[in-house]
Amino acid sequence: NKGKYEHYMQKEIHEQPESLTTTMRGRLIRGGSSNRKSVLLGGLKDHLKTIRRSRRIVFIGCGTSYNAALAARTILEELSGIPVTMEIASDLLDRQAPVYRDDTIIFVSQSGETADTLNALEYSLSNGALCVGITNTVGSAIARNTHCGVHINAGSEIGVASTKAYTSQIVVMAMVALAIGADTISTKPRREAIIESLLELPGKVKQVLKLDEEMKDLAKSLISEQSLLMFGRGYNYATALEGALKVKEVALMHSEGILAGEMKHGPLALVDEHLPIVVIATRDQCFSKQQSVIQQLKARKGRLIVMCSEGDGTAVCGSSCRVIEVPLVVDCLQPVVNIVPLQLLAYHLTVLRGYNVDQPRNLAKSVTTE
Ligand code: UD1
Ligand code: BG6
Numbered sequence: 001n002k003g004k005y006e007h008y009m010q011k012e013i014h015e016q017p018e019s020l021t022t023t024m025r026g027r028l029i030r031g032g033s034s035n036r037k038s039v040l041l042g043g044l045k046d047h048l049k050t051i052r053r054s055r056r057i058v059f060i061g062c063g064t065s066y067n068a069a070l071a072a073r074t075i076l077e078e079l080s081g082i083p084v085t086m087e088i089a090s091d092l093l094d095r096q097a098p099v100y101r102d103d104t105i106i107f108v109s110q111s112g113e114t115a116d117t118l119n120a121l122e123y124s125l126s127n128g129a130l131c132v133g134i135t136n137t138v139g140s141a142i143a144r145n146t147h148c149g150v151h152i153n154a155g156s157e158i159g160v161a162s163t164k165a166y167t168s169q170i171v172v173m174a175m176v177a178l179a180i181g182a183d184t185i186s187t188k189p190r191r192e193a194i195i196e197s198l199l200e201l202p203g204k205v206k207q208v209l210k211l212d213e214e215m216k217d218l219a220k221s222l223i224s225e226q227s228l229l230m231f232g233r234g235y236n237y238a239t240a241l242e243g244a245l246k247v248k249e250v251a252l253m254h255s256e257g258i259l260a261g262e263m264k265h266g267p268l269a270l271v272d273e274h275l276p277i278v279v280i281a282t283r284d285q286c287f288s289k290q291q292s293v294i295q296q297l298k299a300r301k302g303r304l305i306v307m308c309s310e311g312d313g314t315a316v317c318g319s320s321c322r323v324i325e326v327p328l329v330v331d332c333l334q335p336v337v338n339i340v341p342l343q344l345l346a347y348h349l350t351v352l353r354g355y356n357v358d359q360p361r362n363l364a365k366s367v368t369t370e
Pocket of ligand 2: 062063064065108109110111112113114117160161162363364365366367
């Protein structure tokens with residue numbers, strides 16, 4: 001049931017304040033002597049010791065689920081102190097890559113039924129690794145066959161382009177990072193800042209959804225473009241990849257997410273006054289580097305659309321580029337806020353270009369064949 005919305009994708013984008021609340025429900029609880037909030041993930045609690053002892057954590061997924069894992073990689077590395085590597089499910093299988101008994105492998109899948117991810121799970125089980133699932137579907141093959149895991153509880157997602165599952169996956173993985181990481185005096189301020197920000201997140205997402213009309217306007221200005229680049233780095237490299245994936249899969253427009261640190265190693269050759277480029281430059285430790293990327297793109301007359309933190313618009317790009325201002329949250333959760341305007345942009349571009357929003361050409365919600 002689409003309710004007041006015209007498309008499931010639109011409904012699912014606007015539902016995110018509620019789906020994020022459901023994802024966190026019952027999992028941020030008061031406890032310990034300080035009575036501070038901490039994370040309790042019922043599906044992981046008996047396995048945390050084993051996970052903490054693992055030599056490496058590997059994220060495996062496809063499409064949007066891979067991007068969500070990439071968004072959470074840095075915080076998991078920071079809080080766990082364990083190296084985290086990324087694998088596209090099909091590529092792990094193509095390479096028959098080494099997987100060891102002391103690895104923890106986290107399988108991320110909205111449907112829990114994606115063939116490539118399932119095959120990678122079977123392969124990892126036979127190599128003796130601890131296999132953890134993060135899925136939206138209770139009773140799915142991945143939920144059943146992993147040793148343990150976490151349901152993201154985002155509610156059923158019908159639009160082929162994944163939106164609310166992406167933000168809930170990131171939130172779950174941030175909670176997984178908190179659950180694995182040591183709760184010590186030195187980590188306490190950071191952990192508390194993340195938990196505070198998690199609690200505020202549904203409200204911030206509600207706020208960023210108010211950009212709907214602005215994103216429709218932006219979509220109008222891009223309607224007949226051939227291509228759209230998105231530059232991100234750090235926590236928001238994943239935002240660039242996922243924003244571009246949305247535009248590609250539903251608006252049927254070529255779009256590429258690019259790691260800004262690689263700009264000089266090729267992508268800069270594409271820059272001219274015509275090609276639209278989204279640059280994600282919200283406040284975090286990469287901010288000054290992104291400011292310099294903007295300067296370099298401006299020097300080549302790039303047609304920029306800059307996503308920055310509220311109040312930073314003029315400072316970040318003067319008057320010569322289009323600005324998307326978003327509310328600031330803790331750095332590792334900023335991807336949850338930043339993806340929302342790009343989901344809206346992809347949605348409006350699709351409607352304006354007259355394409356099928358919920359059933360994009362040639363794509364399926366769940367890819368159950370190799
Ligand atoms: C569980 C209940 C929830 C209840 C809560 C109360 C289920 C599905 N969830 O939620 O209804 O409100 O307790 O305490 O009954 N698992 C996997 N692989 C996966 C995902 C999950 O093995 O990919 C396993 C988990 O290890 C766990 C079980 O499935 O044993 C349920 O996981 P989850 O729903 O995340 O657990 P809770 O949040 O504790
Ligand atoms: C398909 C969907 O390609 O599978 C994507 O169209 C999705 O939206 C991808 O991201 C992976 O699916 P899942 O269910 O494993 O997360």
